[in-house]
Amino acid sequence: MHAFDVLGDPVRRRILELLAGGEQSSGSIVEVIQHEFGISQPAVSQHLKVLRESGFATVRADKQKRIYAVDTAPLKEVDQWLERFRAFWEPRLEALATEIARGKRKRRLEDSDRG
Amino acid sequence: MHAFDVLGDPVRRRILELLAGGEQSSGSIVEVIQHEFGISQPAVSQHLKVLRESGFATVRADKQKRIYAVDTAPLKEVDQWLERFRAFWEPRLEALATEIARGKRKRRLEDSDRG
């Protein structure tokens, strides 16, 4: 499943928002999502599976609990795809950001930040 | 259809990429997409419709041709949703970019760019 398809689902987007605030157990995610979307535990679990398999989330075990964390790798990909369009609405920022990302102005910026 | 759903389709993403390079007539888009994806003219036309109706593209008439152009408004939305995650992979850039976007450092940056 392509990154954009993964993000196409509002439940999955919401889960990622939750994870952006820090690790969450499956249970606490289920709790929030059930409250907000009114879907079942298996439904949420299936969304978590999609997030796992598409690389958006990682899991580790803590006792019986499964602790989920966001993995930003695919989000970076999405962000990079948007790059070409960003120039349309923020041309100056875009140009600057590119250079910063490349580290070319590293020192100069640090200098101007210092004051 | 939500912005992310629109971007979920590879054909639509490709069309937007084409439009990022400048206006294109429906016909020339169809030509490229048919070559790359092997789908019919109506299929492409339906994708163009989705892009129109979701605000990703605008059309104007030029003789019998329909000239499509990208409209970045929904892309901005998507970009904004990503904002919270961008901090994960580029914390310093993020902080800086936010300030620039808000225009708080406008003058200062212009000064430091001048030299």
Next chain:
DNA sequence: AACTTATATAAGTCATGGATTATATGATGT
């Protein structure tokens, strides 16, 4: 060992989206 808690998987249903072919619309040129 039996029970509970936490989570995942299985099987099935239903809605939707992306494709197809056929056709309509609408402007251009003869």
Next chain:
DNA sequence: ACATCATATAATCCATGACTTATATAAGTT
């Protein structure tokens, strides 16, 4: 007016994805 070009719409088919209920797994508790 007619033929053609450029594009959109209609009707239909099919695959897939998001949900459901039921059940499995696996770790902790008594």
